[in-house]
Amino acid sequence: MNAFDAMTGRTSVNFFDTTRPVSTDEVLDILTYAQEAPTAFNIQHTRYLVVTDPDAKETLKEIAFGQQKVADAPVVVLVLADNDGHKKMPEIAQRGVDAGVYPQQAGDYMVNAVNGSYAGDAQKCHDEALRSASMATMNLMTAATAKGLATGPMIGFDAARLKQTFNIGDQYDVAMMVTLGYAREGNWARKPRLSAGEVTVLDARPGQAHSFS
Numbered sequence: 001m002n003a004f005d006a007m008t009g010r011t012s013v014n015f016f017d018t019t020r021p022v023s024t025d026e027v028l029d030i031l032t033y034a035q036e037a038p039t040a041f042n043i044q045h046t047r048y049l050v051v052t053d054p055d056a057k058e059t060l061k062e063i064a065f066g067q068q069k070v071a072d073a074p075v076v077v078l079v080l081a082d083n084d085g086h087k088k089m090p091e092i093a094q095r096g097v098d099a100g101v102y103p104q105q106a107g108d109y110m111v112n113a114v115n116g117s118y119a120g121d122a123q124k125c126h127d128e129a130l131r132s133a134s135m136a137t138m139n140l141m142t143a144a145t146a147k148g149l150a151t152g153p154m155i156g157f158d159a160a161r162l163k164q165t166f167n168i169g170d171q172y173d174v175a176m177m178v179t180l181g182y183a184r185e186g187n188w189a190r191k192p193r194l195s196a197g198e199v200t201v202l203d204a205r206p207g208q209a210h211s212f213s
């Protein structure tokens with residue numbers, strides 16, 4: 001399946017085949033693609049909690065206000081946004097240096113720049129972490145679709161209870177919950193989208209009034 005087909009073929013699935021599991025290797029492969037998403041300075045703020053145990057999924061279902069698909073999907077991925085992700089920058093920059101992608105000087109520059117940009121600015125850290133986690137989640141869903149699996153992104157859950165129940169530390173926000181498995185019959189078809197033309201201003205210029213002014 002090419003990228004275009006994966007993007008247009010993905011829908012949010014409500015009904016999963018409860019008899020068809022997804023292997024750990026498959027999950028890790030999909031998350032490897034999720035990790036290919038870009039992030040500011042390559043900080044990579046996204047972490048994942050993978051829930052597969054039936055009892056754990058039942059608990060998760062309650063936290064998700066009873067949404068049945070959470071229990072039905074063989075896998076639920078809790079996508080975490082690490083608000084302290086930038087603190088890993090020295091290690092991340094060094095990996096780039098060691099891999100020969102950029103010189104030490106560039107790595108050192110990045111560490112300083114990240115410190116200057118994020119340290120002490122909780123709102124910026126949060127926004128950046130959520131941005132990163134969102135991009136990773138899209139990759140996750142596209143990769144899953146390309147492999148013939150179905151997904152459902154979800155934010156309908158009690159975030160505070162989820163964090164407490166699954167022992168998620170203060171520095172993390174649950175950006176999204178993603179159900180993952182094989183679709184069964186009965187799901188909705190693709191929903192129509194606003195066309196690109198409807199939501200786009202072409203040839204925007206400074207000072208010009210437009211649809212979004």
Ligand SMILES: Cc1cc2nc3c(=O)[nH]c(=O)nc-3n(C[C@H](O)[C@H](O)[C@H](O)COP(=O)(O)O)c2cc1C
Nearest residue numbers: 010011012013067152153154155156157176190191
């Ligand atoms: C951030 C986010 C949160 C969502 N939360 C839920 C949810 O809690 N429950 C649900 O059934 N669908 C949820 N959805 C699915 C949306 O309703 C769905 O993406 C949208 O209607 C477009 O349909 P499509 O994904 O099939 O293209 C969520 C989607 C996103 C992106």
